[in-house]
Amino acid sequence: MLKDKVAIVTGATRGIGKEIALRLASNGAKVIGIYARSDNAASEIKEELNKEGYDINFYKGLVNDREFVHSTIKEIIEQYGKIDILVNNAGINRDNFIFQTVEKDWNDVFQTNFGGTYHFCNAVIPYMAEQRRGNIINMISVTGVNGREAQTNYGCSKGAIVGLTRMLSRIYSSQGIRINAVAPGMIETEMLEHVPDAKLNNFVYHTNTKSLGQSKQVANTVLFLAQDEDSYFTNTVFKLDGGFLR
Amino acid sequence: MLITNCQQSFNRLIGQYYLNRNYNVVFHFDNENSKQKYETELSKADNNTDNYMLITNNNIDFNSLEKDMDIINDYFGTIDILIHGNEMVDETKFFLEDPIGLERTIEKLFERIYLFNRVVTSRMIKAKKGKVIFPLIFDVLYFAGYPSSPMLNNGKISLMKCMSHELSAFKVNVNAMTLGYFDEDFDSATKKALKKKLEIFALKPRLLPLKDLIPALNMLVEPPVSTIGGENIHIGAGTETVI
Numbered sequence: 001m002l003k004d005k006v007a008i009v010t011g012a013t014r015g016i017g018k019e020i021a022l023r024l025a026s027n028g029a030k031v032i033g034i035y036a037r038s039d040n041a042a043s044e045i046k047e048e049l050n051k052e053g054y055d056i057n058f059y060k061g062l063v064n065d066r067e068f069v070h071s072t073i074k075e076i077i078e079q080y081g082k083i084d085i086l087v088n089n090a091g092i093n094r095d096n097f098i099f100q101t102v103e104k105d106w107n108d109v110f111q112t113n114f115g116g117t118y119h120f121c122n123a124v125i126p127y128m129a130e131q132r133r134g135n136i137i138n139m140i141s142v143t144g145v146n147g148r149e150a151q152t153n154y155g156c157s158k159g160a161i162v163g164l165t166r167m168l169s170r171i172y173s174s175q176g177i178r179i180n181a182v183a184p185g186m187i188e189t190e191m192l193e194h195v196p197d198a199k200l201n202n203f204v205y206h207t208n209t210k211s212l213g214q215s216k217q218v219a220n221t222v223l224f225l226a227q228d229e230d231s232y233f234t235n236t237v238f239k240l241d242g243g244f245l246r
Numbered sequence: 247m248l249i250t251n252c253q254q255s256f257n258r259l260i261g262q263y264y265l266n267r268n269y270n271v272v273f274h275f276d277n278e279n280s281k282q283k284y285e286t287e288l289s290k291a292d293n294n295t296d297n298y299m300l301i302t303n304n305n306i307d308f309n310s311l312e313k314d315m316d317i318i319n320d321y322f323g324t325i326d327i328l329i330h331g332n333e334m335v336d337e338t339k340f341f342l343e344d345p346i347g348l349e350r351t352i353e354k355l356f357e358r359i360y361l362f363n364r365v366v367t368s369r370m371i372k373a374k375k376g377k378v379i380f381p382l383i384f385d386v387l388y389f390a391g392y393p394s395s396p397m398l399n400n401g402k403i404s405l406m407k408c409m410s411h412e413l414s415a416f417k418v419n420v421n422a423m424t425l426g427y428f429d430e431d432f433d434s435a436t437k438k439a440l441k442k443k444l445e446i447f448a449l450k451p452r453l454l455p456l457k458d459l460i461p462a463l464n465m466l467v468e469p470p471v472s473t474i475g476g477e478n479i480h481i482g483a484g485t486e487t488v489i
Contacts, residue, residue: 099368107361118349147407159404163397
């Protein structure tokens, strides 16, 4: 499906990002994963996928480090010659009520989630514009769509990514670059470990499917968006939330 | 009532409107020059100087804002209404000219919004009352040639919803209002052409000056019921922020 496509996935060593990287690679893409800390996880994924004949490589660095992002994109272009797909998945949370949120937590979350997405888009778009072809998928969250208590920094950063998706799509969709966002609901990953059971149960109760989502389901949506080059989809926020609160 | 970003004339108009409705208004500026100009303007007009206060803070951080809030508290008491004045950033133009600068600006502006929210709402929750309002300009007007701020708008809408979720427990209402198409002193030919474009939203759209849309904020400042929260109310037929 994605044979010879070059895809970048940020936050690719765990959870949803790892699943997306695996799915794109197993469908023929040459995947470049970006990660911040987990050297072991990156090595294991690379070894495992390379054994199966899939093409995956990793770069280590912080997505909110603009110089790292731009130099990495330059290296990728030198090595692969093009970038077809960018999946901005890297994100963190530091949950607290707004009146208790300290500046560091606000800035760390905002700069990683929004800043990281912005830097990658800004670095990749000139190459995609030159190719007159490209596909950007920004991972947001149901929090960015519906809001949630004690996640003002996270929700705000994800909302700003919706706005970034809007702005870039308005400028570049006519130049062959499709830019969409995916808003997963409560997905069963390690990020849920700190969520109290009562809260999770209430979330599931208000979800049509009566279940948590799975990383594989998110990866399927990303694959759908990534492969469909003739698609008319752009500037759309795909809510992948099992029908939460609807 | 505290209004931020009063270096922008639109936000001063909001303050002036509520000053005329006998509210105590604090105009908050990020530069002294704008403040002094407006101070002169206000003193020339026949305003009761007891009802307003102008504050400049050109180095906004947590501690300096806490000091600003203490000053306001000593003069007017607790802030009842926080209006996050619109920054009026043309993001697309900014992006095409200086993408790195835009990213830094967006982060800086959201940090300011967070700081204002933190220092003001920490007082509101103790008083168990308050309103936080985000006036926005509909960014889909980009297609009709208006300056637009999609990142600030959508970030604020998500932030507003998150804040509403947690602050309603303290009887603090958080809402946004998105103002649609408006007249910017267009000449009649421009206005006619613009109205044609704007018919995508509604036939024969009426273009009022931005200042004439400000009274719509009263729906949130003086709400008919006390439980309106988490709303983004649109002004202008056919306008809707779709996520």
